[in-house]
Amino acid sequence: MSTARKRAGQRRAPWLIVPLAALAVAYVAVPFAALLQGAPWNDMGELVGQPIVTDALRLSMLTAFAATGISLVVGVPLAWVLARLRFPGRSATRALITLPMVLPPVVGGAALLFAFGRRGLLGAPVYDSTGFLLPFSAWGVVAANTFVAMPFLVLTVESGLRAADQRFEDAAATLGASRWAIFWRVTVPHAAPSIVAGSVLCWARALGEFGATVTFAGNLQGRTQTMPLAVFLALESDRDAAIALSLLLIAVSLAVLVPLRDRWLTA
Amino acid sequence: MLRASIEVALGDLRLGIDLQVDDGEVVALLGPNGAGKTTVLRVVAGLRAIDDGRIELDGTVLDEPATATFVPTSQRPIGLVFQDYLLFPRLSALDNVAFGLRCRGATRADARAEASRWLERFDLAALAAVRPRNLSGGQAQRVALARTLATDPRLLLLDEPLAALDAGTRLRVRTELRRHLATFGGARLLVTHDPVDALVLADRLVILEDGHVTQSGTPALVAARPRSRYVAHLIGINLLHGTAIGDRTVRLDTGAELTVADPLPGPDVAVALRPQAIALHRLKPEGSPRNTWAATVDDLEADRDRVRVALVGPVTATAEITPAAVAELDLAAGTPVWATVKAVDLTAYER
Numbered sequence: 001m002s003t004a005r006k007r008a009g010q011r012r013a014p015w016l017i018v019p020l021a022a023l024a025v026a027y028v029a030v031p032f033a034a035l036l037q038g039a040p041w042n043d044m045g046e047l048v049g050q051p052i053v054t055d056a057l058r059l060s061m062l063t064a065f066a067a068t069g070i071s072l073v074v075g076v077p078l079a080w081v082l083a084r085l086r087f088p089g090r091s092a093t094r095a096l097i098t099l100p101m102v103l104p105p106v107v108g109g110a111a112l113l114f115a116f117g118r119r120g121l122l123g124a125p126v127y128d129s130t131g132f133l134l135p136f137s138a139w140g141v142v143a144a145n146t147f148v149a150m151p152f153l154v155l156t157v158e159s160g161l162r163a164a165d166q167r168f169e170d171a172a173a174t175l176g177a178s179r180w181a182i183f184w185r186v187t188v189p190h191a192a193p194s195i196v197a198g199s200v201l202c203w204a205r206a207l208g209e210f211g212a213t214v215t216f217a218g219n220l221q222g223r224t225q226t227m228p229l230a231v232f233l234a235l236e237s238d239r240d241a242a243i244a245l246s247l248l249l250i251a252v253s254l255a256v257l258v259p260l261r262d263r264w265l266t267a
Numbered sequence: 268m269l270r271a272s273i274e275v276a277l278g279d280l281r282l283g284i285d286l287q288v289d290d291g292e293v294v295a296l297l298g299p300n301g302a303g304k305t306t307v308l309r310v311v312a313g314l315r316a317i318d319d320g321r322i323e324l325d326g327t328v329l330d331e332p333a334t335a336t337f338v339p340t341s342q343r344p345i346g347l348v349f350q351d352y353l354l355f356p357r358l359s360a361l362d363n364v365a366f367g368l369r370c371r372g373a374t375r376a377d378a379r380a381e382a383s384r385w386l387e388r389f390d391l392a393a394l395a396a397v398r399p400r401n402l403s404g405g406q407a408q409r410v411a412l413a414r415t416l417a418t419d420p421r422l423l424l425l426d427e428p429l430a431a432l433d434a435g436t437r438l439r440v441r442t443e444l445r446r447h448l449a450t451f452g453g454a455r456l457l458v459t460h461d462p463v464d465a466l467v468l469a470d471r472l473v474i475l476e477d478g479h480v481t482q483s484g485t486p487a488l489v490a491a492r493p494r495s496r497y498v499a500h501l502i503g504i505n506l507l508h509g510t511a512i513g514d515r516t517v518r519l520d521t522g523a524e525l526t527v528a529d530p531l532p533g534p535d536v537a538v539a540l541r542p543q544a545i546a547l548h549r550l551k552p553e554g555s556p557r558n559t560w561a562a563t564v565d566d567l568e569a570d571r572d573r574v575r576v577a578l579v580g581p582v583t584a585t586a587e588i589t590p591a592a593v594a595e596l597d598l599a600a601g602t603p604v605w606a607t608v609k610a611v612d613l614t615a616y617e618r
Contacts, residue, residue: 170314171353173340175367175418185366189357 032250039247040240047244055222056230057248063138063226064206067145071153071202076195079157080187094158101151108147109215116143116216140217141224145206152205153198160194161187200260204253269422269454273310274319275303282306282478288422288454295469296458299497302475304458305350308424311456312347313340324422341370346420350427352411354399360410361386361395367418385413389447404432405440412447423448425457429464441467462501474498492616493539505540505584517615523581526557528610536615542575544612545586548605549596556607564602567593578606 040047047053082094100108116123116134127133134140164187172186188195210228217224219233227249234242269288274281282303288294296304309315311322313329316337322330324345329338354363364385368378386392389409399407408428415423428444429437445468448455459465465472466486473483474495482494493504509519511531517538518524525538546552552559562580569575574593576586586606596604 165353167349168353168355170312170340171347171349171355172366172370173314174312174343174345174347175414176341176370177366178341178370181370186355189355 035243035246038239039243043240044244044247047241048248050241052221052225052230052234053241053245053248056225056227056245057252059138059141059222059225060207060227060249061252063141063145064203066142067149067206068153068199068203070142070146071150072195072199075150075153075198075202076157076188076191079154079161079198080183082154083158083161097151097154099151100148101155105144105148105209105211105213106215109144109212112144112147112212112216116140135216136218136220136224138217138223141209141213141226144212144216145209148209148212149202149205152201153195156198156201157191157194160191160198163194164190196260200257203256207249207253269311269322269324269456271307271311271322272320273307273317273322275306275310275315275317277303277306277478280478284473284475284478284480286456286473286480288456290454291452292471293448293455293457293469294471294473295465296456296473296475297462297465297501298460298475300460303478304460304475305426307475308347308426308456308458311422312345312424313338313343344419344421345424346415346418346422347424348408348411348415348426348428351431352399352407354402354407354410354414356399359396359398360391360402360406363399363410364414364417367414371418382413382417385417386410389413403436405436405443408432408440408444409447412444416451421453423451423453423455425455427459428457428468429459429461444468462503466502492614494537503542503585503587505542505545507538507540507582507584509536509538510534511536515610519582521581521583523560525582525608525613526610527613527615529615531615539614539616540584540608541612542585542587544608545578545584546607547576547586547588547592547596547598548607551605552607554607555609557610558608558613560606562604562606564598564600564604566600567598578604580606582606 078097082090082097113120113135115121118124118127118133118135123134134143168190169182169186172182177185208228209226210232213224213226214229219225219229221230225233227245231242231245231249234245268290269286271284271286273286274283276282280301280303284303284307286294286296286307296307298304306315310317310330317330317332319332321328321333324343327338328334328336329343330336354360355366358366361379361382364382365373365375365378368381369375373381383392383395386395389412391406391409391413394402394406394410399410402410408431429441432440441464448468457464457468459468469486471484472486472489474481474489474497476495476497482489482498484492489498489502493502493506496506498506507517507519507525509517509525511534512518512524514530515527516524517527517531517536527538546556551561560581562578562582564576565579566577567574568577569590572589573587574590576588576593576598578584578586584606596602598604
């Protein structure tokens with residue numbers, strides 16, 4: 001009687017909902033637990049210090065941040081255009097931008113090769129006149145990362161801009177602000193939470209990029225071998241190194257995401 | 268001086284008004300919700316273009332579709348104080364006021380120094396570093412007004428300046444606003460749906476209903492001669508429509524007849540009757556008032572130290588009496604009463 005009364009005071013879950021939710025948590029938790037359980041904790045320092053690991057870590061960091069930077073520079077203006085301008089083909093543009101999110105990354109990598117490869121649509125004339133080759137270089141990794149990760153930033157910022165109260169921009173205009181001043185001093189600050197959230201998603205996606213990178217940039221240690229590629233390769237030969245790399249990747253992700261979450265992604 | 272002839276289609280509503288606001292004048296645009304008041308401010312500020320007509324400030328054309336003239340908002344010397352102020356949430360009060368000065372090319376230091384002087388003028392110096400969310404409604408309004416006036420506009424627009432305030436602070440802020448508005452020499456146009464705001468703040472009222480001006484004039488003139496039911500209700504005046512039968516008798520649409528003191532101006536008339544002019548009695552009175560009728564109390568509504576008594580019967584009207592009189596007459600909904608009005612308290616004018 002008294003427990004029934006107590007329960008009536010709080011929300012009660014329908015039958016089966018809680019067990020299914022617990023199953024979902026377990027499904028995500030078990031692999032992490034297995035990773036931690038299998039970790040060669042005693043040799044960790046040595047494993048993480050190997051050149052194959054430090055090279056991959058350095059390259060992953062640089063390329064993920066570079067891809068995020070490029071995405072910010074062109075993605076925020078694109079988000080603004082999609083959110084604020086009415087033009088024919090706007091839906092088609094948004095669909096196109098979303099495509100890399102839903103496409104298998106390998107297909108994206110192949111498409112990049114056809115565009116920027118040595119015999120690609122744009123790659124051939126550039127290679128013939130300058131000798132510059134995008135694939136199989138660190139810039140190729142950045143290109144693959146940007147292609148796959150930018151949509152996360154664009155869509156997040158676009159929805160942030162749509163949700164923002166545009167009357168603040170009206171207010172700025174009545175105070176004499178030019179369109180450029182309104183964009184920089186009102187629109188961008190108001191969209192800052194969505195820009196940060198979009199950058200985080202973009203960065204995380206770029207950090208984990210595998211398919212497009214391996215297709216377009218290859219798997220050369222020190223030049224194009226990022227952390228995910230190194231993990232995949234190490235699994236074949238050195239399981240301890242693979243686990244160490246995986247844990248390092250998790251640690252790096254948490255180190256970047258947790259402080260940002262407290263500052264920007266809640267509230 | 269603002270001269271505007273505005274034609275805008277707003278969905279189903281066609282807004283078509285002519286408006287003039289002289290330097291030094293405060294004009295209140297008064298009307299029910301959805302009448303197009305805020306749109307008038309938006310087109311004058313250039314946040315929306317007009318479909319036809321012409322907007323001109325001090326002889327400069329700002330918007331005229333016929334000549335393809337349109338001056339963008341940022342280049343119009345017009346300040347707009349928004350209903351909910353729209354202070355930039357991430358900037359301090361000081362930087363909000365400095366914003367417009369920065370946009371005009373002032374250095375950060377100069378803009379802040381000038382903004383401090385504005386904050387001082389509005390008794391806000393102590394709040395310079397405060398973010399908008401920590402300001403009270405009245406303080407936020409002062410910051411918004413300072414921010415707008417700091418850009419040195421020639422025309423000041425205010426959209427429902429007191430609507431965002433709670434009843435307690437409204438009275439005080441209204442008085443303050445009146446004082447601050449008086450310090451600005453240019454033309455001032457404010458939009459409100461509250462007649463008291465309009466009466467306290469404005470030199471002239473323009474009544475906007477369904478996209479058109481139904482009346483304009485000094486508050487006293489509009490109150491004394493309301494030309495529509497909306498205005499009559501707004502200013503708290505009973506407006507009764509009827510036809511003249513004889514030169515001093517009006518037959519209302521309900522069939523009741525009222526006697527007025529002066530000759531009627533035409534066959535179709537409206538009679539304005541101040542609620543304070545209606546006297547109520549429990550027994551049929553015999554005396555000088557020319558108009559006496561039997562009515563029933565429909566509703567009682569206390570308003571500060573007065574009670575508004577809605578009467579139904581041959582003359583549907585609201586009377587205003589003291590709470591003591593209500594108690595003495597023992598009035599309640601359904602109580603039968605006699606109402607009297609002196610002929611001299613009725614003002615008739617042509618419809």
